[in-house]
Amino acid sequence: MCDMRLPMGTFMRLAALQFFFILCCASAAHAVDDGKYLNHVNTRVDVGSVSGNVVHAAVTFDVESGWHICAKEPGDTGMPTVFSFESEEVKEYTVHWPKHSEIVDKAADKTLKSNVYSGTVVFPMKLEVAEDVRHVKLNVSFAACGPSCVPQSRVLTINVPEQGFENSAVLDLIDEWKDSCQMANTLYYFPPCPFSRKVRVFMREKGLDFSLVEENPWRRRKEFVEINPVCQVPVLVNDKSVIVDSQAICEYIEEVCGGEPRMGRSPYERAKVRRLVYWIDCRFYHEVTRYVINEKIAKQYTKHGSPPNPSLIRASMSNLQSHVRYMEHLIDTNGWLASREFTLADVALAAHISLLDYMGIFPWDLSPTLKECVSRSTNLEAIELAQGGAADGTVVIADEQTSGAGRRGRKWHSPKGNLYCSIITRRSAQVAALSFLSSLAVGVTLEQVFEAHNCSAQKALIRYKWPNDVIVGGKKISGVLVTTKVVGGEIDWAVCGIGINMYAPPPYAASLHDHIPELTLSNLELLDLVLQNFAKLLDVLENMGFPQLRNLWMRRGHAPGDRIRIITNNNAVTEGKFVNINTHGAMVLESDSGTLTTVDYGEIL
Structure with missing residues (x-):
């Protein structure tokens, strides 16, 4: 043990400083301005909607003129604004951080930059609360800075109205400030x-608007070298910031944009996602993709390019085998690579794999499981089209786009x-309703196919598994x-992704061919039936309701x-006897004690 003794004069000066700091903080915590502002900042929270256990709210800060609060990442100076819930009544929450301003303080030896909000700023918030919770406490800590800085904290009560509550004015406010989270983004890419x-x-996936600048890294264009001397893509430029490296860009976007988390919902999940992304971007790249790109x-x-070396391509395909087995294991275990949710690892x-497929060398027959998982990821192509204004009824099949009933275009892969x-649909409906509608479109189509092949026994085996699966046998x-x-x-737009096993099911799954060995139906013929039934059921939804x-x-x-x-x-397990599906598509279960529990989402074990 080290015995450190201070001179009495030094000790007294430290004690005086400590007393002065406590006095300042105490006075700041209780100071009230002229009645208009509390410590230069007024705060409130308004609820926009309640759907199941999910609450959408708006947290508003009104900051006095001449003062500001700092952003989540305050920059060189300042105290970060922090939101937190101590109660276990809040299972998960997401905060959308609006675009901040920057102030510059030129000190004697360097320039200090701070990221701040002033005036009125609204933080859209989404939280999932426990059953039967009617109010929760939101802790907010920040500093109001102007002529001086006043650290402070607030406890705001979020009152949770009854199921189905909506306040259109607050929802409009939330949408407006979510839009203000957008940055002027330019992505340099190849x-x-x-x-x-x-x-x-x-x-x-994060809903960001951005402009694209195609950049051939081998050209080493002077303007691009000035942005990134390494001359490596991708590079994201926004608001005078330059971010290099795909992982750094994605994690930056995850932090500043909010929305559904795609890096995992817990420290362990985030570590798992990072590990898998590293494995894909490093090991998979060096053992498989790199050979294809180089050759x-x-x-x-x-300038002096030579013909591709077939032996190196064969080596990459050989290396691919072990990676495919590992990916199949992860997908069979988790549903997606890292967890039961779509994450950056899947992206x-x-x-x-889409690059290998684009080059025409990915062996899809090697892994139906992987093919199904990647096809779910390619749902994002339809999302990109929807965000770009694609018409209602647009259909995307892998890399082919058709319109309406899907009769144009060549057959995809093979019959x-x-x-x-x-x-893509733009006809207003509930998210849950569209999930049920899509499953029904598949189920009715399967009934028609079984009837056409005189398979009444197989037709009787069709079942729907909540929330979005169709089961046969x-x-x-x-x-x-x-x-x-x-x-x-x-709903501005919805993309309903549908996968049906026709001839090549993943392990532990079924296919139409399993039940109809003489089946000769092509995927586009099956698609025609699905689209017809989808359109009829959409009419039922609009005319008769969910x-x-x-x-x-x-x-x-x-x-x-x-x-x-x-x-x-969040890996919580709920068990009970099935009672019903409520008007929001949630499952109602009765526990052994007779308590009714509503489950909005999850996977049946």
């Missing part, structure tokens, strides 16, 4: 580069494949993934009294 593809898809792309752009995987499609034959953009409380769709679904859905175990995205 189309075949998997790291450029990864960032493009991730930015679209099939780089040699086209270099990275799709970016690399004896599986069907993976994404349907106890095995999954189809899955649905719905992505939406909501503006002012209503309860009618739910009743149709329940005919082949879970039976009252069925024992159900559900794991949610």
